[in-house]
Amino acid sequence: MASQKVKELCQDLILNDEALKDVCDNLEEEINKGLGKDSNPEASIKCFPTYVRELPNGKEKGRFLALDLGGTNFRVLLIELGDKCTMDSRIYAVPQPIMVGPGDGLFDHIAECLASFIKERNLGDELLPLGFTFSFPCKQEGLTKARLARWTKGFKCEGVEGRDVVELLKLAIARRGDVRIKICAVLNDTTGTLMSCAWKNYNCRIGLIVGTGTNACYMEKLEKVELWDGGNDGPHQVVINTEWGAFGDNGCLDFVRTQYDINIDRESINPGKQLYEKMISGMYMGEIARQVLLRLISERLLFGGCSSDILQEKGSFFTKYISEIESDKDGDFSNCRAILEELGLDDVTDTDCANVRHVCECVSRRAAYLAAAGVSVLLNRINEESITVAVDGSVYRFHPHFHNLMVEQISHLIKPGIKFDLMLSEDGSGRGAALVAAVASRSASMR
Numbered sequence: 001m002a003s004q005k006v007k008e009l010c011q012d013l014i015l016n017d018e019a020l021k022d023v024c025d026n027l028e029e030e031i032n033k034g035l036g037k038d039s040n041p042e043a044s045i046k047c048f049p050t051y052v053r054e055l056p057n058g059k060e061k062g063r064f065l066a067l068d069l070g071g072t073n074f075r076v077l078l079i080e081l082g083d084k085c086t087m088d089s090r091i092y093a094v095p096q097p098i099m100v101g102p103g104d105g106l107f108d109h110i111a112e113c114l115a116s117f118i119k120e121r122n123l124g125d126e127l128l129p130l131g132f133t134f135s136f137p138c139k140q141e142g143l144t145k146a147r148l149a150r151w152t153k154g155f156k157c158e159g160v161e162g163r164d165v166v167e168l169l170k171l172a173i174a175r176r177g178d179v180r181i182k183i184c185a186v187l188n189d190t191t192g193t194l195m196s197c198a199w200k201n202y203n204c205r206i207g208l209i210v211g212t213g214t215n216a217c218y219m220e221k222l223e224k225v226e227l228w229d230g231g232n233d234g235p236h237q238v239v240i241n242t243e244w245g246a247f248g249d250n251g252c253l254d255f256v257r258t259q260y261d262i263n264i265d266r267e268s269i270n271p272g273k274q275l276y277e278k279m280i281s282g283m284y285m286g287e288i289a290r291q292v293l294l295r296l297i298s299e300r301l302l303f304g305g306c307s308s309d310i311l312q313e314k315g316s317f318f319t320k321y322i323s324e325i326e327s328d329k330d331g332d333f334s335n336c337r338a339i340l341e342e343l344g345l346d347d348v349t350d351t352d353c354a355n356v357r358h359v360c361e362c363v364s365r366r367a368a369y370l371a372a373a374g375v376s377v378l379l380n381r382i383n384e385e386s387i388t389v390a391v392d393g394s395v396y397r398f399h400p401h402f403h404n405l406m407v408e409q410i411s412h413l414i415k416p417g418i419k420f421d422l423m424l425s426e427d428g429s430g431r432g433a434a435l436v437a438a439v440a441s442r443s444a445s446m447r
């Protein structure tokens with residue numbers, strides 16, 4: 001059992017029903033602002049229309065290439081859609097200097113990986129349609145035009161904000177001159193996740209990512225999208241990429257933010273930005289836990305008041321530790337002890353372990369509840385009888401209780417009468433990208 005004093009100190013990480021209700025109300029208001037023509041320029045949640053207006057019908061066919069940039073790795077994929085979906089892919093690292101170097105360097109790197117994949121797989125003779133999953137906030141001006149609004153998640157390449165990333169990719173490919181491609185769609189990972197699940201699940205209306213970053217997209221009625229400028233022919237709906245990671249950037253979440261959140265934001269590459277994301281996603285959860293642990297140590301409530309050199313280092317408590325520690329069975333601390341040992345903390349008691357676990361639980365529970373608040377707002381907006389939410393991302397995938405915590409909280413927050421389920425969506429950034437490209441060509445041929 002965690003000690004009483006530790007529980008008291010962690011109290012500010014606990015969100016009660018009333019606070020969560022207020023989070024929902026604020027989010028609803030911010031989404032409305034984002035969708036409004038006049039209010040959008042000031043809105044922190046940008047609600048970008050994606051130009052994806054149809055969901056797949058399960059009959060899509062063909063071979064596609066996909067590029068996936070925006071998580072921890074960059075991938076190139078070859079996807080074959082038919083009755084089943086098969087996939088071949090390769091992961092390439094994005095070295096840290098490229099993540100924060102000049103934009104041309106980043107796009108040259110992407111083009112190089114693509115060229116080597118095409119050569120390795122002998123795809124040079126085919127002109128395959130390509131979907132580009134670029135998981136950063138982009139203002140789309142069409143299915144193949146997306147201007148980067150701002151970098152998030154540790155990327156900061158100069159000369160890209162405000163530019164069309166499809167254009168930058170084409171220029172990089174032209175600089176090499178050794179591959180030909182046909183870019184059919186640019187999309188966010190949330191859209192890919194939604195499409196990938198909607199392929200076989202016709203109730204799917206929301207795509208959610210809780211991974212390195214967090215974000216959600218959903219199918220909205222055109223009449224509610226005041227800023228829509230893409231014409232009024234049917235279908236009268238469009239997928240909206242909310243970019244809800246930026247929720248709170250105008251101060252409206254200050255009532256739930258703690259000193260730990262303030263510290264993390266201050267130390268980050270993008271202070272003042274993505275404040276909701278910084279409370280929820282994998283890039284930050286471990287660091288929040290580390291901050292709390294350091295506080296407990298300084299109050300002599302943990303490890304007899306002794307820290308370790310490693311734990312003092314920023315970023316040393318990985319988010320995956322939270323999942324591992326919470327995977328220990330009740331009363332068993334084997335993962336916890338092994339991790340603490342890795343961090344240079346050998347002489348720990350069972351009470352220390354119980355306290356560390358409590359900190360992890362508070363951090364992950366708060367993240368899950370905040371994400372649940374977001375999903376509830378979208379479910380209530382869509383307001384259909386039965387809605388599937390497609391979910392992906394490392395935190396959702398690997399944390400042992402995240403799914404259950406979210407389901408429990410969403411059930412409290414949604415309107416009676418709405419049934420929902422959260423479904424792990426397999427490979428949104430690959431299959432989803434292929435589906436957006438496929439649906440795009442279907443819609444074009446129907447017009």
Ligand code: GLC
Pocket residue numbers: 070134135136137152153188189190209211212213214215216243245277
């Ligand atoms: C960040 C990005 C967003 C992406 C999310 C999940 O919030 O801004 O575009 O969907 O991370 O990867």
